[in-house]
Amino acid sequence: MYEFLLSTGIVALAEMGDKTQLLALLLAARFRKPVPILIAILLATIINHGVSAALGQWVTTVVPEIVLLWVLALGFIAMAAWMLIPDELGDETDSINKWQKYGVFGATFVLFFLAEIGDKTQIATVALAARFDSLFWVMAGTTLGMMIANAPAVFAGNKLAHKLPIALIHKIGAAVFLLIGVSALAQHYLF
Structure with missing residues (x-):
């Protein structure tokens, strides 16, 4: 259960x-249909994070344990630094227009899935699945974390987004990533 709760918290903060949260806001403002948007985000996240968690588990079978320890520890520390760099969403109007012919669900699913590739939360899912021996609980936690962050964005739109202390949330997330990275090394070398 620890893996589930940690994965949920980390991804919700990240x-x-x-x-992708900015994309959810944009899609909600454009289509004004929160239910199909949320269902598409959920399914895109389940698939994306399921594959990511499987990749994280697979990596543990082919990379030597000490190399994996260092890669994961340094990866979490790098994620801490990455958290401090704010994301920006480019002009996605053309992308939305391109996929709009597939409806609200189709456009959201494709755009969200593609935006999540190589994103902080996808990389965090790979790292968490490699760190913990629990593919299901990591995937379930990271998916819930995505929904915790994106559902309010879809329902409240820009009204809520401007009121959240994003810089503080990013600093807390960075501290959590840093703590995980350092503790992984400390557990190996001190205990």
Whole structure:
């Protein structure tokens, strides 16, 4: 259960102000249909994070344990630094227009899935699945974290986004990533 709760918290924090959350805001403002948007975000996240968690688990079978320890620890520390760099969403109007012919659900699913590739939360999912031996709980936690961050964005739109202390949330998220990275090394070398 620890893996689930940690994965949920980390991804919820990492998603605040992230480009995919900004995309969710943009899609909500454009289509004004929150239910199909949320269902599409959920399904895109389940698939994306499921593959990511499987990749994280697979990496543990092919990379030597000490190399994996250092890669994960340094990866979490790098994620801490990445959290401090604010994301920006470019002009997605053309992308939305391109995929709009597939409806609210189709456009949201494709755009969200593509935006999540190589994103902080996807990389965090790979790292968490490699760190913990629990593919299901990591995927379930990271997916819930995405929904915790994106559901209010979809329902409240820009009204809520401007009131959140995004810089503080990013600093807290960075501290959590840093703590995980350092503690992974400390557990190995001190205990």
